[in-house]
Amino acid sequence: MVKQMDLSSGRIEAFVNMPQGVFDPAQRHYHPHFELLYIVRGVRALELNGQRYKAPAGTLLVFRPGDEHVEFAGTRKVSLFVLRFMPQELVGAKIAFPKLDADGPLLKLPHRQEFLDIFTRMLEENESSDPESKTLLGAYLIEFVVKLRRAIKEALGPECQDRDSIRSRIVAAADLMQQNLSQALSLNDVAQRAFMSSSHFSHSFKERLGESPKRYQIRKRMEKAKELLARTSIPASDIAKKLGYRSPYFFYRQFKRKTGITPSEYRTKSNR
Numbered sequence: 001m002v003k004q005m006d007l008s009s010g011r012i013e014a015f016v017n018m019p020q021g022v023f024d025p026a027q028r029h030y031h032p033h034f035e036l037l038y039i040v041r042g043v044r045a046l047e048l049n050g051q052r053y054k055a056p057a058g059t060l061l062v063f064r065p066g067d068e069h070v071e072f073a074g075t076r077k078v079s080l081f082v083l084r085f086m087p088q089e090l091v092g093a094k095i096a097f098p099k100l101d102a103d104g105p106l107l108k109l110p111h112r113q114e115f116l117d118i119f120t121r122m123l124e125e126n127e128s129s130d131p132e133s134k135t136l137l138g139a140y141l142i143e144f145v146v147k148l149r150r151a152i153k154e155a156l157g158p159e160c161q162d163r164d165s166i167r168s169r170i171v172a173a174a175d176l177m178q179q180n181l182s183q184a185l186s187l188n189d190v191a192q193r194a195f196m197s198s199s200h201f202s203h204s205f206k207e208r209l210g211e212s213p214k215r216y217q218i219r220k221r222m223e224k225a226k227e228l229l230a231r232t233s234i235p236a237s238d239i240a241k242k243l244g245y246r247s248p249y250f251f252y253r254q255f256k257r258k259t260g261i262t263p264s265e266y267r268t269k270s271n272r
Contacts, residue, residue: 002046002068003029010136012122013082018127020073023047028070030063034097036083037061038109038119048105051197057150060107061113064097067105085141093142093165098149108192124255125224133259154197169194170208173201177213178220182244187213227261230270235265 004007008031023045036215037044037055044055055061055074061070065087090097109115122140123222125133177185188211191201205213221243240251255263 003080004032005029006032007086008033010082011084011143012126014119014121014123014249015082017041018079020044020076020078020194022108023070023072025070028184030066030068031084032065033063033084033192037063037065037084038081038115040079040081040116040163042072042076042078042080044078044080045074046071046105051199053106053197055106058108058112060109060192062105081143082117083122083141089138089141090145095142095145095149097145104190106197107148107152107163107195109148111147111156113200114147115144118147146210146261166196166204167208168197170201170205171206173213174209176181177217181217181221181224182242184244184246221245222255223265224272225255226266227258229267236267239263 013197020042028047037060039055039057039059041057043057044061046053046055046061046069048063048067056066079257082119087097094254118140122137122144125136125140172191176193177190187202188198191198196204202213205211205216209216211219228234228242229236234242236252240248243251245251245254252263255266259266261269
């Protein structure tokens with residue numbers, strides 16, 4: 001039987017070099033409140049909805065009320081902040097927690113120091129005996145949620161009007177890939193920027209754009225390669241580097257496989 005654990009009385013906690021245990025399915029549980037873990041050092045692993053994740057430093061782990069999960073060691077020790085609050089605490093402020101993909105609990109947060117400052121201030125007020133500390137803690141919670149929403153909007157880019165839709169996140173991710181063809185962005189890197197799990201991101205990407213993320217990346221690289229071959233005199237080996245290929249020979253093979261001719265043959269044909 002899955003246990004309910006109400007830990008809401010511990011608003012904010014900090015753990016430094018906390019030893020981590022191995023995976024134990026008997027420890028599966030859920031909360032009636034939000035539980036957010038911000039990883040400062042090390043890696044925290046978890047299982048949620050039958051899928052496993054790893055949260056490295058700089059990642060925010062989001063457990064919504066009712067999420068059944070198990071946490072375990074990603075590294076031998078971990079340092080982190082834990083923030084807990086009830087859903088109704090945001091109602092009075094008329095602000096909603098961001099609607100993110102249900103099976104993607106990991107958020108790679110920008111502005112690391114800004115969020116560390118908020119957590120540190122929360123911790124100081126939580127440990128204070130001042131009777132007004134509870135009020136200030138509530139204000140810090142609202143500040144945190146507002147800045148979290150802003151961070152998500154920043155990561156998605158200004159062109160997306162509907163920040164919470166899967167469609168807008170996929171389009172933003174595709175644009176990110178196209179604008180960074182020279183970088184070795186992994187599927188997990190792009191999926192995290194879209195605030196989705198890798199598997200759900202791949203499925204949603206293909207469903208909406210008609211091809212897998214990998215095929216999309218290759219197609220865009222080939223389009224850029226054709227443009228550079230036709231319009232510039234840049235050597236094919238340098239074009240390969242510009243497009244993120246570690247080996248020019250792999251670029252030559254992939255180009256010929258996709259176009260039927262070599263890069264040099266394409267350049268000659270284009271300049272006739």
